[in-house]
Amino acid sequence: MARDNINDILVFLAVARERSFTRAAAKLGMTQSALSHIIRALESRMGVRLLTRTTRSVSPTEAGERLLQNVAPRLEEIEAEINAISDLGDKPAGTVRITAIDHTVDTVLWPRIAPLLHEHPDLRVEISSDYRLVDIAAERYDIGVRHGDQVDKDMIAVRLTADVPMRIVGAPSYFARHPKPTSLQELLRHNCISLRLAGSGAFYAWELVHQGRPVEARVRGQTVFTSIYPMLDAALAGFGLAFLPDSLVGEHMRAGRLVSVMQDWCAPFEGLYAYYPSHRNASRALALVIEAIRHKE
Numbered sequence: 233m234a235r236d237n238i239n240d241i242l243v244f245l246a247v248a249r250e251r252s253f254t255r256a257a258a259k260l261g262m263t264q265s266a267l268s269h270i271i272r273a274l275e276s277r278m279g280v281r282l283l284t285r286t287t288r289s290v291s292p293t294e295a296g297e298r299l300l301q302n303v304a305p306r307l308e309e310i311e312a313e314i315n316a317i318s319d320l321g322d323k324p325a326g327t328v329r330i331t332a333i334d335h336t337v338d339t340v341l342w343p344r345i346a347p348l349l350h351e352h353p354d355l356r357v358e359i360s361s362d363y364r365l366v367d368i369a370a371e372r373y374d375i376g377v378r379h380g381d382q383v384d385k386d387m388i389a390v391r392l393t394a395d396v397p398m399r400i401v402g403a404p405s406y407f408a409r410h411p412k413p414t415s416l417q418e419l420l421r422h423n424c425i426s427l428r429l430a431g432s433g434a435f436y437a438w439e440l441v442h443q444g445r446p447v448e449a450r451v452r453g454q455t456v457f458t459s460i461y462p463m464l465d466a467a468l469a470g471f472g473l474a475f476l477p478d479s480l481v482g483e484h485m486r487a488g489r490l491v492s493v494m495q496d497w498c499a500p501f502e503g504l505y506a507y508y509p510s511h512r513n514a515s516r517a518l519a520l521v522i523e524a525i526r527h528k529e
Contacts (some may be wrong), residue, residue, distance in 0.1 A: 240274040241303060243267060244282055247370060248300045249291045251439040308372070325354040326517040331368065332377035334361040336504060337459055340392055341377070341525055348524040355517055363458060364431035369509055374518055380502035387507040391527040397478035400438075401490040405470035412493045413473075416442065416449060419494065423472035424451035425463045438475045441499040451475075477501075486512055503527070 246256040247267060247381055257264045275282050282296035292300055332341060345357055360373070368376040379396070383389045400419070402410075413419040427436040435456070437448040453472045457463050460476055467474040467481075468489055474481075475498075484490040506525055508518070 235259040237274065237277065238307070239301070240270050242307070243270045244274055244296070245300060245304050245307075247271060247290060247298055251290050253290060311500075323435065325356075326515055327356040327358055328375065328517050328521045329358045329360070330375040330506075330521075331362050331366045331371075331373045331480045333363055333459070335477070335480060336377055337361055340504065344525045345521065348520060352520065355520065356485045357521065361459075363427075363429065370506075373520065375506050375508050377504055377506050380505050383507045386510055388510050388520055389403050389505040389507045390525075392504040392506055392525055393527055395503050397494045397500045398475060399481050399485070400473055400475050400494050400498060401467055401476050401481050401485065401492050402473045403468055403470040403490060404488070406467075406472060407491060412491075414494065416440070416447060416497075419449055419473070420451060422451070422453070424453040425466045425472045426451060426453055426456045427460065427463060428456050428458050429528045431459055438463065439501070440497040442497055447497070449475075 234409055240257060243256075243260065243262075246260055247253055250259065251258040253264045253267050257267050260267070271283060280293075280295045281293050282299060284293055314354050330341065341359060345359075349355060352449055365378070365382065366376055368394065377392065380389065380391070400413075406423075410422060411418075412423055424438075428434070429436055435450065435452075437450045440447045440449050451473075452459070455463075455466050455471055457466070460480065463474045464476060464484075466472065467476070468484065473493070481492075486490055506522060508522075
């Protein structure tokens with residue numbers, strides 16, 4: 233196969249991993265029609281169908297799955313070797329791709345990475361804000377960020393933060409109309425601001441603790457969001473109770489815009505960790521980013 237076809241295979245791999253022309257087009261910065269044309273041309277040259285397309289989904293055929301499983305790792309090895317050669321130069325270069333939720337990006341990652349980018353202008357960082365528990369190997373991220381108890385044991389994990397205090401908060405205007413809850417039964421009767429998990433579509437159950445035992449509070453209310461910033465806005469506007477990290481609500485509590493309740497039910501979450509596969513050879517660019525974002529005592 234001609235070398236030019238490698239680019240077409242990379243396009244196929246993006247579509248096969250995303251199982252969507254729309255998402256793959258957004259990730260690659262191309263139009264869906266251009267992706268479709270490339271895939272059709274690749275299938276024609278190879279003489280085999282690589283993708284099964286329906287009105288609702290895209291999935292690899294047997295041939296496409298073989299290409300995905302056997303060729304993709306080899307291309308990743310080539311990319312890793314090219315990056316390793318680049319590391320031999322005087323200036324660290326290359327792209328480091330990171331996935332984390334938006335609040336972590338704003339408060340932890342970006343403040344620590346920004347000075348590094350000024351220092352190393354050939355270094356590139358791509359950060360994706362995502363609430364899914366992303367498979368970083370399958371989606372070709374270099375670094376994922378999760379709470380420590382969510383990191384798989386076969387990953388290298390680097391602590392980014394101390395444990396994360398959590399709060400159940402509401403605005404004074406909300407408590408002017410509703411009594412403050414003191415028990416799980418009372419909490420479940422309140423108008424609570426919910427988070428819908430992007431991966432499963434399920435509602436997040438508040439992870440509380442009572443007398444040393446974990447409790448899942450399956451709250452409900454008028455408002456549902458897929459990220460925590462609009463949850464904060466809704467709480468400040470008096471629409472209900474929200475379960476949010478202290479790093480997001482602490483300033484509003486100190487200013488009297490939010491009031492914390494049931495603090496004895498709110499145990500801190502395990503700290504945030506950056507993680508990456510243990511079998512991956514860390515490039516100089518990756519090592520620099522990890523060192524920049526790691527927790528400093």
